[in-house]
Amino acid sequence: MLKSIKEWIAVFMIIGVIMLIGNWIGYDVLPWTALPGIAILIGISLTGLIIHRLLPFQLPSIAYIGIIGLILTIPGMPGSAQIAAYTTEVNLLAIATPILAYAGVSIGRSWFDFVQLGWKTIVIGMLVLFGTFLGSAVIAEIILRFQGII
Amino acid sequence: MSEKALALWKDWRLHVIVLGIVAITESIGIFKIPLGPGSILLLPMLYAVVIGLALYFTPLINDKQSINAEPLVFLSVSILIAKFGVQAGPALPQIIEAGPALLLQEFGNLGTIFLALPLAVFLGMKRESIGMTHSIGREANLALITDKYGLSSPEGRGVMAMYIFGTVFGSIFIGMISGFLATVTPLHPISFAMATGVGSGSMAAASLGPLIAAFPEMSETLTAFSGVSNLISSVTGLYMSIFVGLPLTVKMYEILSKNKEKKAMKGSVEYVKKH
Known part of the structure; x- marks a missing residue:
C-alpha cells in the first residue's frame, strides 16, 4: 500500500x-x-x-x-x-x-489486432459509438426540453 | 501493482516523449474544418493520440513504453475525473435540476442496439453481433460477456473485436463526431455533454474537448454535466448492460435473425417456383 x-x-x-x-x-x-x-x-x-x-x-x-x-x-x-x-x-x-x-x-x-478486424467490424464499431453517443444526447435533449431547462 | 508498477515513474523515455508530444501538439493548436453546416474540430489531443500511435512504429517507443503507458492513462484520467468533480460541485443546483435527464440518458446506450445490431445482422454477423453491439464494449462489458459466454464463444469474439476497435479508434472517432454533431444537429450542447460519459475516460476527454472548443462560453457547465454523466455511468453502466442492454440485444438478435431466415426462405421458395 x-x-x-x-x-x-x-x-x-x-x-x-x-x-x-x-x-x-x-x-x-x-x-x-x-x-x-x-x-x-x-x-x-x-x-x-x-x-x-x-x-x-x-x-x-x-x-x-x-x-x-x-x-x-x-x-x-x-x-x-x-x-x-x-x-x-x-x-x-x-x-x-x-x-x-x-x-x-x-x-x-x-494496432496489429486492429488491422485484422475487417471492414464489417469497423463499420459496425463506428455505428456502435455513433448510436450510443447520439442516443444518449437525444434522450437528454428530450427530457431537458420537457422540463423546460433548455 | 507492486514490482511492475514501481518502474512506472522511472520510464523517463516515455514521459519525455509524452512531454514532447504535448509541447508540439499544444503549439499547433486547434484547427476547424468546415463541413456542410457544421464543422469538425481538430484538437491537440487528437494529434496527440495519432502521434503517440505512430511513434509506436519507430525505434523511439518499444513494447516496454507501450505497456507502461496503459496504467499511466488510468492515472492521468483520474486527474481529469478530479477536474470533473470540482467543476460539478459549484453546478450542483443545476445538476440536481437536470437529474432526470442525467439518469435517463443512460438508456441512450441502447441506441447502439437499434442502430448497429440490425446492420450487423444484415452484414451476415451471427451471434458475434450480440457481443459487438450490446454496449460500447469497454472493460466492464468485456468482463461481463467473458463471464457469461466465455471469451472464445462467438459473443466473446464479438466483444473482443469491439474492445480492440474502441481502444484504437474510439477516442479518435468520437472526438471527430462530437464537435460535428453538436454544430450540425439542433440538439443543445448540454445534451451532448451528458452523452460524453458513455465510454472510457479517454473517450470522455476526446468528446468533451470539441464541445468546449465550440462553445467556450459554456465550458464550465459542459464540464460539470460531462463529469456527472461519467460518474453515473461508472457506477450504473455495468448494471445497465447486465439488466437491460444484454437481454434486449439477445431478444432483438433472435427477432432479427428469424426475420432474416424467413426472408431467405421466402426468397428461395420464390426462386424454386420461378424455375
Missing part, C-alpha cells in the same frame, strides 16, 4: 508537470498560476485511490475521485470557492492532451 502511494505520488508529479507545461503552451496560463490547482486535483485523485483501496465496496476508484471533488466544491463548504478558483486555472484540454498522448503510445500494441 505504502509502495503504491509513493509510486502514485511520483507518477502524479510527472504527469502534473507535463499538464502544467501544456497548460502554459496551449492556454497561456503560467505554470505557477496553475500550480495550486493541479496540486489540488492530484490530492483529490490520490485520496480517491487510497479510499478505493481501503473500502470494501465494489465501486470504481474514479467514482470516489469524482465524488470527493464534487463534495469539496459544493457552495458553502469551507474553502470551496478557493478550490474552484484554483482549479479553474487548469484548462480541461490541457489535462486531456497528455491522457491521449499516453493512450496513443499504449494502443500501438493493439
Whole structure:
C-alpha cells in the first residue's frame, strides 16, 4: 500500500508537470498560476485511490475521485470557492492532451489486432459509438426540453 | 501493482516523449474544418493520440513504453475525473435540476442496439453481433460477456473485436463526431455533454474537448454535466448492460435473425417456383 502511494505520488508529479507545461503552451496560463490547482486535483485523485483501496465496496476508484471533488466544491463548504478558483486555472484540454498522448503510445500494441478486424467490424464499431453517443444526447435533449431547462 | 508498477515513474523515455508530444501538439493548436453546416474540430489531443500511435512504429517507443503507458492513462484520467468533480460541485443546483435527464440518458446506450445490431445482422454477423453491439464494449462489458459466454464463444469474439476497435479508434472517432454533431444537429450542447460519459475516460476527454472548443462560453457547465454523466455511468453502466442492454440485444438478435431466415426462405421458395 505504502509502495503504491509513493509510486502514485511520483507518477502524479510527472504527469502534473507535463499538464502544467501544456497548460502554459496551449492556454497561456503560467505554470505557477496553475500550480495550486493541479496540486489540488492530484490530492483529490490520490485520496480517491487510497479510499478505493481501503473500502470494501465494489465501486470504481474514479467514482470516489469524482465524488470527493464534487463534495469539496459544493457552495458553502469551507474553502470551496478557493478550490474552484484554483482549479479553474487548469484548462480541461490541457489535462486531456497528455491522457491521449499516453493512450496513443499504449494502443500501438493493439494496432496489429486492429488491422485484422475487417471492414464489417469497423463499420459496425463506428455505428456502435455513433448510436450510443447520439442516443444518449437525444434522450437528454428530450427530457431537458420537457422540463423546460433548455 | 507492486514490482511492475514501481518502474512506472522511472520510464523517463516515455514521459519525455509524452512531454514532447504535448509541447508540439499544444503549439499547433486547434484547427476547424468546415463541413456542410457544421464543422469538425481538430484538437491537440487528437494529434496527440495519432502521434503517440505512430511513434509506436519507430525505434523511439518499444513494447516496454507501450505497456507502461496503459496504467499511466488510468492515472492521468483520474486527474481529469478530479477536474470533473470540482467543476460539478459549484453546478450542483443545476445538476440536481437536470437529474432526470442525467439518469435517463443512460438508456441512450441502447441506441447502439437499434442502430448497429440490425446492420450487423444484415452484414451476415451471427451471434458475434450480440457481443459487438450490446454496449460500447469497454472493460466492464468485456468482463461481463467473458463471464457469461466465455471469451472464445462467438459473443466473446464479438466483444473482443469491439474492445480492440474502441481502444484504437474510439477516442479518435468520437472526438471527430462530437464537435460535428453538436454544430450540425439542433440538439443543445448540454445534451451532448451528458452523452460524453458513455465510454472510457479517454473517450470522455476526446468528446468533451470539441464541445468546449465550440462553445467556450459554456465550458464550465459542459464540464460539470460531462463529469456527472461519467460518474453515473461508472457506477450504473455495468448494471445497465447486465439488466437491460444484454437481454434486449439477445431478444432483438433472435427477432432479427428469424426475420432474416424467413426472408431467405421466402426468397428461395420464390426462386424454386420461378424455375
